[in-house]
Amino acid sequence: xxxxxxxxxxxxxxxxxWMVATAVASSxxxxxxxxxxxxxxxxxxxxxxxxxxxPGLAIAFxxxxxxxxxxxxxxxxxxxxATALLSAGLSRWGKVPEDAAMGVVFTALFAIGVxxxxxxxxxxxxxxxxxxxxxxxxxxxDTINIAGADIPxxxxxxxxxxxxxxxxxxxxxxxxxxxxxxxxxxxxxxxSATLVHYGLxxxxxxxxxxxxxxxGSILVVxxxxxxxxxxxxxxxxxxxxxxxxxxxxxxxAILGYILAVYFNTSTAGMISTVALGLFIAAVFxxxxxxxxxxxxxxxxxxxxxxxxxxxxxxxxxxxxLPTARNPHPxxxxxxxxxxxxxxxxxxxxxxxxxxxxxxxxxxxxxPTPAGIELARSIVRGHRLxxxxxxxxxxxxxxxxxxxxxxxxxxxxxGIQASLDRDVATGEDPHGKPIPPQP
Amino acid sequence: MDDLLRLLTLQDSNTRVVLLGTSILGIAxxxxxxxxxxxxxxxxGDAVAHASLPGVCIAYFIVGDRNFAAFMLGALVFGxxxxxxxxxxxxxxxIKEDAAIAIAIGGFFGLGxxxxxxxxNQPSGNRAGLDSFIFGKAASMVGSDANLILVxxxxxxxxxxxxxxxxxxxxxxxxxxxxQGWPAMSLDLLLMGLICTCTVVGLPxxxxxxxxxxxxxxxxxxxxxxxxxxxxxxxxxxVGGLSGVLGTALSAxxxxxxxxxxxGWPTGPLITLVATAFFVISLLFAPRRGLVAEHVRRVSLRRxxxxxxxxxxxxxxxxxxxxxxxxxxxDLGVDTAPLGRMRSKGYIERRADSTYQLTPAGHEAAAxxxxxxxxxxxxxxxxxxxxxxxxxxxxDQIEHVLPPELLAELEDRLRETGRLPRGMPLSPHPLRxxxxx
Numbered sequence: 001x002x003x004x005x006x007x008x009x010x011x012x013x014x015x016x017x018w019m020v021a022t023a024v025a026s027s028x029x030x031x032x033x034x035x036x037x038x039x040x041x042x043x044x045x046x047x048x049x050x051x052x053x054x055p056g057l058a059i060a061f062x063x064x065x066x067x068x069x070x071x072x073x074x075x076x077x078x079x080x081x082a083t084a085l086l087s088a089g090l091s092r093w094g095k096v097p098e099d100a101a102m103g104v105v106f107t108a109l110f111a112i113g114v115x116x117x118x119x120x121x122x123x124x125x126x127x128x129x130x131x132x133x134x135x136x137x138x139x140x141x142d143t144i145n146i147a148g149a150d151i152p153x154x155x156x157x158x159x160x161x162x163x164x165x166x167x168x169x170x171x172x173x174x175x176x177x178x179x180x181x182x183x184x185x186x187x188x189x190x191x192s193a194t195l196v197h198y199g200l201x202x203x204x205x206x207x208x209x210x211x212x213x214x215x216g217s218i219l220v221v222x223x224x225x226x227x228x229x230x231x232x233x234x235x236x237x238x239x240x241x242x243x244x245x246x247x248x249x250x251x252x253a254i255l256g257y258i259l260a261v262y263f264n265t266s267t268a269g270m271i272s273t274v275a276l277g278l279f280i281a282a283v284f285x286x287x288x289x290x291x292x293x294x295x296x297x298x299x300x301x302x303x304x305x306x307x308x309x310x311x312x313x314x315x316x317x318x319x320x321l322p323t324a325r326n327p328h329p330x331x332x333x334x335x336x337x338x339x340x341x342x343x344x345x346x347x348x349x350x351x352x353x354x355x356x357x358x359x360x361x362x363x364x365x366x367p368t369p370a371g372i373e374l375a376r377s378i379v380r381g382h383r384l385x386x387x388x389x390x391x392x393x394x395x396x397x398x399x400x401x402x403x404x405x406x407x408x409x410x411x412x413x414g415i416q417a418s419l420d421r422d423v424a425t426g427e428d429p430h431g432k433p434i435p436p437q438p
Numbered sequence: 439m440d441d442l443l444r445l446l447t448l449q450d451s452n453t454r455v456v457l458l459g460t461s462i463l464g465i466a467x468x469x470x471x472x473x474x475x476x477x478x479x480x481x482x483g484d485a486v487a488h489a490s491l492p493g494v495c496i497a498y499f500i501v502g503d504r505n506f507a508a509f510m511l512g513a514l515v516f517g518x519x520x521x522x523x524x525x526x527x528x529x530x531x532x533i534k535e536d537a538a539i540a541i542a543i544g545g546f547f548g549l550g551x552x553x554x555x556x557x558x559n560q561p562s563g564n565r566a567g568l569d570s571f572i573f574g575k576a577a578s579m580v581g582s583d584a585n586l587i588l589v590x591x592x593x594x595x596x597x598x599x600x601x602x603x604x605x606x607x608x609x610x611x612x613x614x615x616x617x618q619g620w621p622a623m624s625l626d627l628l629l630m631g632l633i634c635t636c637t638v639v640g641l642p643x644x645x646x647x648x649x650x651x652x653x654x655x656x657x658x659x660x661x662x663x664x665x666x667x668x669x670x671x672x673x674x675x676x677v678g679g680l681s682g683v684l685g686t687a688l689s690a691x692x693x694x695x696x697x698x699x700x701x702g703w704p705t706g707p708l709i710t711l712v713a714t715a716f717f718v719i720s721l722l723f724a725p726r727r728g729l730v731a732e733h734v735r736r737v738s739l740r741r742x743x744x745x746x747x748x749x750x751x752x753x754x755x756x757x758x759x760x761x762x763x764x765x766x767x768x769d770l771g772v773d774t775a776p777l778g779r780m781r782s783k784g785y786i787e788r789r790a791d792s793t794y795q796l797t798p799a800g801h802e803a804a805a806x807x808x809x810x811x812x813x814x815x816x817x818x819x820x821x822x823x824x825x826x827x828x829x830x831x832x833x834d835q836i837e838h839v840l841p842p843e844l845l846a847e848l849e850d851r852l853r854e855t856g857r858l859p860r861g862m863p864l865s866p867h868p869l870r871x872x873x874x875x
Contacts, residue, residue, distance in 0.1 A: 097478055266552055276549070
């Protein structure tokens, strides 16, 4: 831990800052454009394009025999766009499922790339590994002079890409939004969904290509999707989703870089891992769409229903008391057997007691006046619904209990009043009295 | 040439092992890939393959040596974790499957790279064995590897044979399978498990990316040739097996270009390219779904439509005014493209004054076309309540594809109500110059 803090506190070199800045620029650019990939279900495009870049690099090298960065980028960009177009064409004209079409195209291109690389490897030190992980460690040493300052070339390039992506997203925000959520509406409004689609593909290809040298294709694959998906779990608004995605991407880059230095390992790999970690955290912890909150909502509903079932049971016992042969109040065991015998039932009893709706003695449960009040409303809903079903749907009275048992938990006083006006009777189909509105 | 002969006669025991291994791997992954592609799970294999890297690294940490079986086990465990991750995210959140797969690919592989680098940094660290897991080295396959592939392939194929009917229903109609009381969830998991197993076994031979191609390309190629699952499986297996054999053979026999210092043609990529070649051939030349067949169909339909439009225009031109039995193409106002074809078929002849007329055979053919058109117009007016002045355009679209049985039925209908016109029915709307296509 000491190392970590010493790294944060002092000894931060300008090379570190350049590397972090490069990683952040690349990640945020990917994170912004990736939101639309996630929404449009095109997430695997980044995967396909970043694999297909390999032959583009090799062909560009073979044609020009130089390692001039712009040539390499042009070659990669052409193949990247070609991957997108070929997969789209295959699924459209060849009627191949979209994911399978992508699988065919990028693996074939990758195979061509590996073969070409094998043959030019002696003249061309392009290791497939460095396409995968990138060479962020070398970023600060390859500088260009802009306005009198030495700025790493990769950073300058990625900063341009980031500005371009931000500008495009801001300028075409409305079009991208409509096309992402309702392509048919977009078409009727005169926005060409196809044009936006191909524009997006080109943007993804450009971002992939610009990023791979510094941060590697693995990071691109993750960053195009993970921040956008994380943001999608956290919000329902596109504008917020873009902001959150950018923040998540930047956080992953910074945190990943720090951890990579601390563990002395691959920066790109660590940033990907952090992005995966943040996504998993969102899957479980997101306020509305997270697994935990969904489970909590379900549990709360199940507890409410069990509690109401217990109260309903006690009300019915009290109701038959005047004519009962066995006036002994039910025990906790009996109530649990009739409602929910597991931990949920026991928890419900404890909660009812705490809410002051129930008193428990050693061998008996009895509802308090407040409990009876609540139970009356539930039983009233139950019997009103039974009567309504029998009257209007000609339902067999012996079969209306179980639908009413389910509906009773959702019948608000307003609906109960409407039902009461409609059936206008004081008795349910089984001859039991319908409790009046308290 | 000698090399090729040696190869084809399987004299070289090493080549024999590699050939056997890659072809069996090709067959098994094609069979299981067929279900993966049909179930729209093509790229789950991609996620599984990428996720195996951290598994291999962790196995290395635990066993501490280059132990093939431990690597396999680690890869399998993490492959299953990745597949489970994808399924869980799809089922439990609003995130779609494609995003889940992409995150699994990048995230798990990133973790793998982190661990690889950590291993490298250890004093005794050596990632020789790990690297070949990423890119694959079929040529270094030895007898025990091939045996392992054989055993796993046999297990995978047996499972598929046992659960054939279940997988079939699962792939085409999962809800139906569930409503039949079948454990659709467990079957899905079994299918995923088989994909994982197959992927992990193939990794050392062809590598992460190209393993995906063995799962996806043969089934996609097979799909072009048939609509039957059983046939598709056999074609896919044949494509997969042949790709393995041909790719290995090419890699062993292709001459290495001059000035290249590397060890020669890499096997994995060649297998993928052979499979891709099969795919391209299928895409172009498959009898019914291929692009060439489809193009031929489309062109012949367009020609037929043009020809029939010309015939009908000529017929109606003459019908409207019996004094004009011959015409120039401008009179008709239709596409001139089919004129040459119609003349060579003997339906239209050219007169001395450069005008054209229908031959008796052409008149007969034209009468059929016009009759179909007008019967269909009548049907539309009577049955579909379409106004007579709109009916021409609607009839135009369908008259060219009306089958004879349907025409006969239309006539029967009209005959039953005593309204079948004798000879040629009159046009229900005023005739215009030309035919609007």
